[in-house]
Amino acid sequence: MPHATDDIIRAMQSPSSEDQKAIQIAYEFAKVAHGEEKRKSGEPYIIHPTAIAVTLAKLGMDRETIIAGILHDTVEDTPVTIEEIEEKFGATVRFLVEGVTKLSKLKYRGVERHVESLRRLLVATANDIRVIIIKLADRLHNMETITFVEPIEKRMRIALETKEVYVPIAERLGIGLIKSQLEDLAFKTLEPERYKKIHQFLEERGETEKEALDRALNDLRKALAEAGIRNFRTESRVKNVHSFATKLIRKGNDPDKVYDIFAIRIIVPTLEDCYRSFGVIHNIWRPIPGRIKDYIASPKPNGYRTLHTTIITPHKLIIEIQIRSEEMQQESKFGVMAHFIYKNKSQGSEPGKDSKIGWVGRFVPSLMKMTRAEKSLTQTSAPTPRWLTDLNTAAEEFEGEEAFKDALREDFFARRMFVFTPKGDVIDLPIGATPIDFAYAVHTNLVDLMSGAKVNGKMVGLDTELHKGDIVEIQTKKIGTPNKKWLDYTKTASARRYIRATLKKKENKS
Numbered sequence: 001m002p003h004a005t006d007d008i009i010r011a012m013q014s015p016s017s018e019d020q021k022a023i024q025i026a027y028e029f030a031k032v033a034h035g036e037e038k039r040k041s042g043e044p045y046i047i048h049p050t051a052i053a054v055t056l057a058k059l060g061m062d063r064e065t066i067i068a069g070i071l072h073d074t075v076e077d078t079p080v081t082i083e084e085i086e087e088k089f090g091a092t093v094r095f096l097v098e099g100v101t102k103l104s105k106l107k108y109r110g111v112e113r114h115v116e117s118l119r120r121l122l123v124a125t126a127n128d129i130r131v132i133i134i135k136l137a138d139r140l141h142n143m144e145t146i147t148f149v150e151p152i153e154k155r156m157r158i159a160l161e162t163k164e165v166y167v168p169i170a171e172r173l174g175i176g177l178i179k180s181q182l183e184d185l186a187f188k189t190l191e192p193e194r195y196k197k198i199h200q201f202l203e204e205r206g207e208t209e210k211e212a213l214d215r216a217l218n219d220l221r222k223a224l225a226e227a228g229i230r231n232f233r234t235e236s237r238v239k240n241v242h243s244f245a246t247k248l249i250r251k252g253n254d255p256d257k258v259y260d261i262f263a264i265r266i267i268v269p270t271l272e273d274c275y276r277s278f279g280v281i282h283n284i285w286r287p288i289p290g291r292i293k294d295y296i297a298s299p300k301p302n303g304y305r306t307l308h309t310t311i312i313t314p315h316k317l318i319i320e321i322q323i324r325s326e327e328m329q330q331e332s333k334f335g336v337m338a339h340f341i342y343k344n345k346s347q348g349s350e351p352g353k354d355s356k357i358g359w360v361g362r363f364v365p366s367l368m369k370m371t372r373a374e375k376s377l378t379q380t381s382a383p384t385p386r387w388l389t390d391l392n393t394a395a396e397e398f399e400g401e402e403a404f405k406d407a408l409r410e411d412f413f414a415r416r417m418f419v420f421t422p423k424g425d426v427i428d429l430p431i432g433a434t435p436i437d438f439a440y441a442v443h444t445n446l447v448d449l450m451s452g453a454k455v456n457g458k459m460v461g462l463d464t465e466l467h468k469g470d471i472v473e474i475q476t477k478k479i480g481t482p483n484k485k486w487l488d489y490t491k492t493a494s495a496r497r498y499i500r501a502t503l504k505k506k507e508n509k510s
Contacts, residue, residue, distance in 0.1 A: 004031075004050065008066065011057035019063045023053070026067040026089065033078040040148040048141055049073060055137040059177065059334055064089075065130045068096035072134055076101050099131035100138070132169065136178050139166050143185035159189035174303050174335030183242040198248075199241050205261060206238045212317040213262055219284065219313075220264060220321075227280045229273055235265040259291060259310045260320035267329050271296070274323045278307050281321055285311035288318070296328075303331060417468040427472075433491045435462050438472045440495035447498060449476040463489040481506055 005027045009020050030049055037045040052069040061069075067089055074080040075097060082101075086094035143162055149155040163186040170179035188195040213236055224232055239247075239261050251257035266277050274296060281287075291310035299305045307323040324332065419427050419438060427441050435453035439446040452475035453460055459475075466472060482499040490496045 008053045008057050011054050013060050022063055023066060026070045030070050030074055033074045033080045041145055051141040052137045055140055061133060064092045065096060068093050069134050069137060071097050072100045076104060096130055099128060100134050103135050136166060136170055140178055140181060143182060146189055155189060159186045162186040177333045180240050184240055187242040195241055198245050202238050202244060209317055212315040216313045216319060217264060223280050223284050224277060229268060229277055232266055232268045237263050259318050263320040263322060265322045268325055271325055274307055274325060277323045281309060285313060287311050419466050419470045419472055422471060422473050430491055432465050434464060434489050435472060436486050436490050437492045437495050438466060439474045440498060444498055446474050447482055449480045451475045451477045
């Protein structure tokens with residue numbers, strides 16, 4: 001008789017008998033803990049942690065992470081204590097479950113200006129990248145079952161949070177496997193009619209061009225084999241709904257200008273095979289000018305590496321062709337975890353042994369990929385933030401992994417803090433910031449009308465230094481203007497600039 005954990009085991013990378021036994025024990029423990037608890041769909045609650053564990057297994061995560069995924073809600077939703085988790089499953093599982101529990105308490109209120117602060121808070125609070133991965137898997141299953149969430153306002157809030165917070169995090173970590181699914185699920189919830197229309201268009205287009213795409217695939221496989229390229233495999237796909245919708249807007253809503261509706265992916269054994277395949281493709285088909293991209297020589301900010309070219313077949317079908325090695329394929333799907341998955345497979349080591357990835361842990365190159373992604377996202381709209389400059393500087397100045405980790409802990413995380421409004425919105429400030437800096441970060445009008453401040457329910461002076469986790473409430477009056485003395489109390493240049501500009505305007509009027 002099949003066991004309820006069979007789907008998890010099948011999704012794992014060559015699980016050992018110890019892995020299987022430990023996961024079955026964790027499953028039975030969670031099932032008993034959740035008891036008769038039901039999801040909003042009416043299904044037994046245990047279905048949710050099981051689905052999360054399957055996703056984590058597909059991502060190649062280690063045994064402790066999969067077990068933490070199974071147990072992630074037990075401390076918050078059942079009588080189980082964190083001490084029981086540690087006693088039965090060890091300190092690592094306790095640490096991961098505790099981290100996910102902390103993240104679940106962070107509030108999102110759809111305030112656009114605070115979205116980036118919330119993303120950073122998620123990362124800083126997690127301390128270990130595996131906590132973020134569990135949270136992404138948790139969010140994926142919640143989005144897959146979001147139609148059962150009532151009222152609709154709550155459903156929309158969860159979908160918006162997914163789009164604005166979790167999709168960018170998955171993208172920065174390079175986890176394409178989760179990122180594209182979250183994008184489509186959020187889009188389907190937030191814009192159901194537009195999603196339905198585009199989904200239908202892509203399905204119909206896929207059916208219309210299926211024969212031509214199959215013919216192109218056969219021609220390609222034959223050409224590669226004749227060129228002596230061995231052990232390759234191919235995949236074909238129709239562009240996902242959200243990605244197509246986004247590109248359609250950029251192309252003036254003209255679908256004929258979207259050249260990557262159809263794509264063929266070639267996965268080859270080696271880097272040399274990538275470039276050899278590139279030549280074979282251009283020998284049999286005509287490439288579209290300006291559509292050749294070498295992301296192997298110049299990877300994307302999140303570490304994505306693949307050769308791209310777009311061709312026109314004799315049957316007038318436009319296809320984007322992507323060429324990558326097996327290692328690049330792992331990176332594209334699994335992001336920062338791919339290094340360990342690929343290493344374990346290629347070296348034949350026990351899966352999971354090398355996959356215990358600390359957030360400031362042992363895979364420094366992946367961390368730096370994320371920081372470059374952060375930089376690319378900020379450089380078009382605003383100067384590079386101080387916290388990011390500090391992080392990049394730390395990476396350049398310190399040699400060796402441990403030195404970099406120490407610098408990261410003592411410099412980057414130490415120089416920023418997260419405080420909260422009374423409603424739970426996250427405000428990102430430098431260490432040493434005061435209520436004046438807080439007021440400016442919330443809204444400039446708050447600086448004009450500020451008369452005092454409460455921190456954690458107690459009145460404080462405006463020169464009081466705030467601390468991580470403080471809840472700050474600004475007292476206001478009907479009419480007001482900043483005080484010149486406040487310039488001595490502010491720590492942020494933007495707040496000082498605003499106060500000076502406001503005082504200068506007042507002088508000019510008098």
